[in-house]
Amino acid sequence: xxxxxxxxxxxxxxxxxxxxxxxxxxxxxxxxxxxxxxxxxxxxxxxxxxxxxxxxxxxxxxxxxxxxxxxxxxxxxxxxxxxxxxxxxxxxxxxxxxxxxxxxxxxxxxx
Amino acid sequence: xxxxxxxxxxxxxxxxxxxxxxxxxxxxxxxxxxxxxxxxxxxxxxxxxxxxxxxxxxxxxxxxxxxxxxxxxxxxxxxxxxxxxxxxxxxxxxxxxxxxxxxxxxxxxxxxxxxx
Numbered sequence: 001x002x003x004x005x006x007x008x009x010x011x012x013x014x015x016x017x018x019x020x021x022x023x024x025x026x027x028x029x030x031x032x033x034x035x036x037x038x039x040x041x042x043x044x045x046x047x048x049x050x051x052x053x054x055x056x057x058x059x060x061x062x063x064x065x066x067x068x069x070x071x072x073x074x075x076x077x078x079x080x081x082x083x084x085x086x087x088x089x090x091x092x093x094x095x096x097x098x099x100x101x102x103x104x105x106x107x108x109x110x111x
Numbered sequence: 112x113x114x115x116x117x118x119x120x121x122x123x124x125x126x127x128x129x130x131x132x133x134x135x136x137x138x139x140x141x142x143x144x145x146x147x148x149x150x151x152x153x154x155x156x157x158x159x160x161x162x163x164x165x166x167x168x169x170x171x172x173x174x175x176x177x178x179x180x181x182x183x184x185x186x187x188x189x190x191x192x193x194x195x196x197x198x199x200x201x202x203x204x205x206x207x208x209x210x211x212x213x214x215x216x217x218x219x220x221x222x223x224x225x226x227x
Binding site: 041042044045046099100103104 | 115144151152153154155156202204214215216217218219220221
């Protein structure tokens with residue numbers, strides 16, 4: 001099972017880029033990296049996912065290293081509303097593409 | 112597009128009582144998930160349905176927890192009898208399919224259960 005390691009918490013100044021790292025050194029070739037976030041008292045929300053190439057959408061950018069053993073989620077201009085727990089997940093195939101959440105990174109965006 | 116609906120939002124019961132949670136997934140989503148989230152931890156998958164069949168229930172405490180998905184749409188999760196350690200938020204999610212790149216899961220707001 002590919003597992004992920006994330007820092008417990010991070011701070012970011014409002015308006016600056018937030019760079020959230022994730023280590024997934026045991027990832028296998030057909031496993032995707034997914035990012036979700038969970039704002040207080042809400043269910044997790046999908047942000048972005050990728051396999052090999054860097055990805056960008058309206059919410060964030062995902063940078064995956066060439067060896068795929070780590071990735072970084074980038075929120076280009078963090079706002080106070082981005083304060084949340086961010087989960088990096090490697091989705092592995094056990095017949096049902098089980099999704100396992102770790103403890104995530106608690107991001108505090110400060111004014 | 113309507114999101115995943117869950118009810119109730121909050122429930123307080125005493126230990127050894129029974130409780131049931133309801134989930135209505137996004138229309139057309141084949142896969143439905145129930146997660147348990149204990150305070151300070153990430154969500155833990157309890158059970159995953161593909162249409163109305165169970166794909167994975169390896170972490171469901173089957174001596175007290177049960178779940179069903181009627182006609183491949185709505186689902187209920189039941190706990191009978193409840194224990195103190197069942198206090199958690201129970202999250203329901205759905206996705207269009209379980210494989211490929213379509214496994215983006217959409218979560219409901221959850222049901223917060225307190226067992227006293």
